[in-house]
Amino acid sequence: MSAVQAATPFETVRTPDPANRPIKVHTAKVKVTYGQKEALHGVSIDIAEKAVTAFIGPSGCGKSTFLRCINRMNDTIAGARVEGKITLDEQDIYDPDLDVVELRARVGMVFQKPNPFPKSIFDNVAYGPRIHGLARSKADLEEIVVTSLQKASLFNEVKDRLSEPGTSLSGGQQQRLCIARAIAVSPEVILMDEPCSALDPIATAKVEELIDELRANFTIVIVTHSMQQAARVSQRTAFFHLGHLIEEGPTDHVFTNPLEQRTQDYITGRFG
Amino acid sequence: MEHTVSAYDDDLKAIARMVTEIGGLAERAVGDSVEALTRLDVALAQRVIAGDKELDRLQRDIEDKAILVIARRQPMASDLREIVGAMRIANDLERVGDLAKNIAKRVVAINGVFPHKQLITGVEHLCEIALQQLKRVLDAYASQDDQAAGAVRQRDDEIDALYTSLFRELLTYMMEDPRNLTFCIHLLFCAKNIERIGDHATNIAESVHYVVTGRSYEDERPKADASIASTIAGS
Numbered sequence: 001m002s003a004v005q006a007a008t009p010f011e012t013v014r015t016p017d018p019a020n021r022p023i024k025v026h027t028a029k030v031k032v033t034y035g036q037k038e039a040l041h042g043v044s045i046d047i048a049e050k051a052v053t054a055f056i057g058p059s060g061c062g063k064s065t066f067l068r069c070i071n072r073m074n075d076t077i078a079g080a081r082v083e084g085k086i087t088l089d090e091q092d093i094y095d096p097d098l099d100v101v102e103l104r105a106r107v108g109m110v111f112q113k114p115n116p117f118p119k120s121i122f123d124n125v126a127y128g129p130r131i132h133g134l135a136r137s138k139a140d141l142e143e144i145v146v147t148s149l150q151k152a153s154l155f156n157e158v159k160d161r162l163s164e165p166g167t168s169l170s171g172g173q174q175q176r177l178c179i180a181r182a183i184a185v186s187p188e189v190i191l192m193d194e195p196c197s198a199l200d201p202i203a204t205a206k207v208e209e210l211i212d213e214l215r216a217n218f219t220i221v222i223v224t225h226s227m228q229q230a231a232r233v234s235q236r237t238a239f240f241h242l243g244h245l246i247e248e249g250p251t252d253h254v255f256t257n258p259l260e261q262r263t264q265d266y267i268t269g270r271f272g
Numbered sequence: 273m274e275h276t277v278s279a280y281d282d283d284l285k286a287i288a289r290m291v292t293e294i295g296g297l298a299e300r301a302v303g304d305s306v307e308a309l310t311r312l313d314v315a316l317a318q319r320v321i322a323g324d325k326e327l328d329r330l331q332r333d334i335e336d337k338a339i340l341v342i343a344r345r346q347p348m349a350s351d352l353r354e355i356v357g358a359m360r361i362a363n364d365l366e367r368v369g370d371l372a373k374n375i376a377k378r379v380v381a382i383n384g385v386f387p388h389k390q391l392i393t394g395v396e397h398l399c400e401i402a403l404q405q406l407k408r409v410l411d412a413y414a415s416q417d418d419q420a421a422g423a424v425r426q427r428d429d430e431i432d433a434l435y436t437s438l439f440r441e442l443l444t445y446m447m448e449d450p451r452n453l454t455f456c457i458h459l460l461f462c463a464k465n466i467e468r469i470g471d472h473a474t475n476i477a478e479s480v481h482y483v484v485t486g487r488s489y490e491d492e493r494p495k496a497d498a499s500i501a502s503t504i505a506g507s
Contacts, residue, residue: 257486
């Protein structure tokens, strides 16, 4: 099946955004090759501002690879080559003159496993603002830490032990700490790579609730293996398969009446 | 294509089978109730009344099973539509059973008094079309045939028109001789019940359309029930 697709020009099935949100990230024909192997065969998608876009698809479909293109995380992988165009607010993020560190401050990332630094809760959140020089005074920094923890719905649980190590928190709290750390540098886009897959259902619900709150201020892209999670938290869903973007559209639409047979087969659990 | 989890397929098949079963029961209840009416067969009418319990039970079973599948498997896309469709269709068929039961109860109430045989013919004809509609829409459900469902939906105005003419006829009889009143009113309710059975067949057609295509009909369905506008002066 994949050989046929690679040989014929591939059309993604698209349903436009009924809410007509402005476009935050635009990508055109993004290809990623690891050594000889092409992992993504030309993905074009517009990611809506202040909305949650979910990337779904079976393992190895390219969804995480594509996510990592958006803040140039693939640069760090030896042998990975990215072609095509990705813009953030119409600015080419693969422009050689662009400061990658600055880009990653604008496009934050949260990973599958919570990975707090071996530092205090306070310093975990303060780390980003410090290195980016976002706080002019100690009071400034404290304010950033407190608001970030509040935005991540963690402050009330940790306010009395900010000097304790971040690793002393529960898994769910650690993940929210990582989200607080990501938002402390005031990013515009937050990329989340299976942020709940290591969490229990209650911690997952808290993170999902948080994602829903965060979309008022941030553009969020989430990769998830849980179809139910994608259906719950996102406004738009993109389905990837074998390195192609098969279908993208409003989440409500994709999960009740997908247009592509492969999307239908995947979300109903019929993939061989 | 089959589900990776084969028990999921079994669940969906079981629900579809139960819907087919309740469909068969509803069809038979309607046919029997009208036969009981034309022959004034009280024993048959009693059987229809007693048989309604089975329809109610099946409808509850379908709902329970559907809820369980939703809880257990979080169905998506076509699976979700299939389950929602099955629940809706079972509800419609349960109502069809109630309407048949109501006709049967009236047979018991009329109790042998039968002044105008030719009036029954009109009701019989109405019932034939309603039964045909029911059968066709159940076939459309079983074969997931959207076109066949659409044809059922288009044909409902025929029942409506027939009901309207029957309504006028009964009105005339009632005006002619007040002794006809009881009988005619019972018959009028029977006709109304059959007309409603036709409406349920249309509802089912709409559910089949949703299950198959994921969309709802956007146009208004054809309607020809003018009985509301009929008055004694106008009849």
